[in-house]
Amino acid sequence: MKAINLPAKIMLLGSGELGKEFVIAAQRLGNYVIAVDRYDNAPAMQVADCCEVISMLSADDLENIVSQHQPDLIVPEIEAIRTEKLQEFEQRGITVIPTAAATNYTMNRDRIRELAHTKLGIRTAKYGYAQTLDELTAISSEIGFPNVIKPVMSSSGKGQSIVKDRSEVEQAWDYAIAGSRGDTHKVIIEEFIDFEVEITLLTIKQWNAPTIFCPPIGHRQERGDYQESWQPAAIASEYILQAQAIAKKVTDALGGAGIFGVEFFVTKDEVIFSELSPRPHDTGMVTLISQNLNEFELHLRAILGLPIPKIELFDCAASAVILASEKLDTVAYTGVAEALLESDVDIKLFGKPNAHPYRRMGIALAKGADTKIARDKAKAAAKRVNVVGSV
Structure with missing residues (x-):
């Protein structure tokens, strides 16, 4: 990582309540923050130095605001971002937090699950993926009931439901797709863990x-x-x-x-x-x-x-x-x-x-x-x- 001198120019991608508190912390150390979101007057925009309203799934929109503001750091706060564009920015010398590759991995639940379970050998709940209702029905039956169905990409639990039996699968599919963020229609089905x-x-x-x-x-x-x-x-x-x-x-x-x-x-x-x-x-x-x-x-x-x-x-x-x-x-x-x-x-x-x-x-x-x-x-x-x- 290159040395970051204070004040730094930070571009925050996603301006919800978590972003708002981050902006407050950043400004207390004298940093300059550009808050970005898909709608105006989002919480972090209310305390940032300036703001931009764009679609963060648009590579062109991202290119335009990065070229305009020339930030030292890009700090994603949400998953629904055109992450391959972040990799381009990183190659041009802009620090992406934690890294562009990490943001790409964690944008979707399937990628981080595959990293943990398949590549690192870490114990996870049994899981599978579906891109159609028929696939979801078959995989749910294979994993067993109850199970948990949710979009591979969402925020704050949107689209997630516990499915008790086969009769609830179609409703869970509709709810997951409605709660999905980004441009993918893919859900993950997980074993229900009886946790304390x-x-x-x-x-x-x-x-x-x-x-x-x-x-x-x-x-x-x-x-x-x-x-x-x-x-x-x-x-x-x-x-x-x-x-x-x-x-x-x-x-x-x-x-x-x-x-x-x-x-x-x-x-x-x-x-x-x-x-x-x-x-x-x-x-x-x-x-x-x-x-x-x-x-x-x-x-x-x-x-x-x-x-x-x-x-x-x-x-x-x-x-x-x-x-x-x-x-x-x-x-x-x-x-x-x-x-x-x-x-x-x-x-x-x-x-x-x-x-x-x-x-x-x-x-x-x-x-x-x-x-x-x-x-x-x-x-x-x-x-x-x-x-x-x-x-």
């Missing part, structure tokens, strides 16, 4: 220093999307070491630098690799209240080659999502003051310009003497905030 907890291990890969880890984060999903997370997850130290070894093996194979959200199923008997995102993770938003350096600050330091002397967990902490319940063209909030009456509670509203059912509009964060107390406080605070249409 799902965890995210935030893994920080550095240019010239050892790979380090945050304390594990437990999380709960509904409709394939995260609903709450807590830190630390109560799992045995031997399982933490197993997860760290697997995460390091996968991220070493991907290369580059930055934070990776590596997800695992933890059963009574083992740790099983699930998925990986080469960027800050939605479940990791709990670190906004739990750690001395949150996941966005860690990502920034890693990609700029800045030191990370230690990662310290201050308190048991939790996050809970604030969801919209209806379609709204304009957005306002009630109940925020009531939510903030509780000590050690914070509310983050993302600034999304409109809403639809189950859209994540913000999070409640809380600290507690233990994770149960923190989770209860975060969930109670989130329930007090209502997403309403503005006048």
